[in-house]
Amino acid sequence: MQLFLSSSSRANRVVFGLLSACIPFPALGQAPVPVRVVSVQTAETIQTTVQPATVMPYFSVEIHPRVSGYLKSIAVDIGDKVAEGDRLAEVAVPELERRAEVMQAEIDQRQAKQTQAMAGIELAQANVDAAEARIREAKSKQVAVEASVAAAQAEHDRTDDLVNRQSIQARLLDEARMRLDSQKAARSAADSSVVAAQADVQVAKAKLAQAEADLNAAKAETRVAEAELQELRVMIDYAVLKAPFDGVVSQRLANLGDLVGASAQSQNALFLVNQVSRVRIHTFVPEREAAGVDRGDALVCSFPAFPNETISATVTRTSGRIDEATRTMLVEAEWENADGKLIPGMFGQATIELSVHANAKTLPASSLRFSADGQPYVYRIDADGIVSRADVKIGDDDGSTIEVMEGLDINDQVIDAHLQRFVDGQQVVVIN
Known part of the structure; x- marks a missing residue:
């Protein structure tokens, strides 16, 4: 046997108990009072709580513009179904488009400077190569001149020796000395040519470095301009408002030609889009029962719109806190709503x-009584029909059946609903 017990009020039974308390006790020795009895039975009880519930969209998003301008076009209206990425509306942004054109022209100009800088690098590299070739040529001449100087020196020394031995005329020594001096002069000129060529190489390399620096600067300026253009294009893309997910347009809050601004404030929203292919069912459980709600608990929901149908789901999540104002905890269940049967709200x-x-252990709720101070009790009957009052502790209660936690055993018999009060030891007669 399975019983579903809810947390309904026991007010009716309290009133009944108080009414019975007003009836005087019967005198002992009177004829046994006929009563009906019920027995303590075992059953599986399910404690439930019944609370108001509201259908909520799985996601609900206000669509705001990210740019300012006049509303150029509106592609959807209230009730339209949209898919993720669908165009909802477009804002006219001629200023941003003009800035993008100007920025593109600046990028083209900077790219031309890059090409010019690359040509300058090639020219500077050619100058470096030419200067290094002149160094090699000057060094070759330097080597040749050194050889000539050595030959002239040798001839001069030999002539000087012959003149000293008076084997040849003295004027030949003068001629040899002149040739040696000429070759030494040529050597000095060759050394100067090498130094000059080396200086030309340094200048050419400096110009090459300058050209490379100009190219790097042009590239950096181009990258900055491209980044600014990309940012402008992103802002221009924001002018087209798109659906963030599959859903339904629940509100259209703007008209064609309206001046709209970039703001996240609700009054500046253009659309409200709800995802309804899946919905959330929200209910608020009172504080006294909130601790008994866990993820995965069974949840059955009924709606006035579908009086003959129920929806069976499970608790998906809870807020995990008691609201200080309402003393309730939010409980949420998810429901696949592909057919759109459940409407948010x-x-x-x-x-x-x-x-x-x-x-x-269970008893019919009609057998329960309450004392003046609100304590529950029953009238238990033994095999001889003798009455004894038994105080009980009750658990779950659905209004028709109660769970007996303490005070009775299985198969104990107790008096069912009866207006008369009884005393311990009183004799009754069971009629059922």
């Missing part, structure tokens, strides 16, 4: 399974 009733008690 629908109101219903959610029944959440809190706990299951196997082999619980």
Whole structure:
């Protein structure tokens, strides 16, 4: 046997108990009072809580423009289904488009400077190569002149020796000396040519470095301009508003030609798009029962729009906190809504399974009474029909069946609903 017990009020039974308390006790020795009895039974009880529920879109997004301008076109209206990336509207941004054209022209100009700088590098490299060739030529001449100087020196020394031995005329020594001096002069000229060529190489390399620096600067300027152009193009792309996900346009908040601005404030939204292929069911559980709600708990929801149908889901998540104003905790369940049957905003009733008690002791709620101070008790009857009051501790209660936690055993018999009060030891007669 399985019983579903909810957290409904026990007010009716309290009133009944108080009414019965007003009836005087019967005098002992009177004829036994006829009563009906019920027995303590075992059953599986399921504690539930029933709370109002609301259907919410899985995602709900206000669409705001990222750029300012006049609304150029509107592609959708209220109720239209959209897919992710679909065009919703477009904002006219002629100023951004003009700035993009100017920036593109500046990029073209900087790229031309890059080409010019590359040509300058090639020219500077050619000058370096030419200067290095002149060094090699000057050094070759330097070597040849050194050889000539050595030959002239040798001839001069030999002539000087012959003149000293008076083997030849003295004027031949003068001629040899003149040739030696001429070759030494040529050597000095060759050395100067090498130095000059080396200086030309340094100048050419400096010009090459300058040309390379000019090229790097031109490339850097081009990259900066390209980044600025890319940023402009991103802003121009923002002028086209697109759907962030598959959903339905629930609100259109602007008209063609409206001047719109870049703002995240709600009053500046152009559209409200809801994802309804999957929805969330929100319900708020009172503080006294919130601790019993866990992820995965069964949740059954009914809606006035579908009086003969229920939706079975599970608790997907909870807020994990009690709202200080309402003393309730948000509980959420997800539902695949491909057919669009559930509409965001629908109101219903959610029944959440809190706990299951196997082999619980149960009694009909009609057998329960309450003392003046609100304590529950029953009238237990033994095999001889003798009454004794038994205080009980009750658990789950669905209004028709109660769970007996303490005070009774299985198969104990207790008096069912009866207006009369009884006293311990009183004799009754069971009629059922």
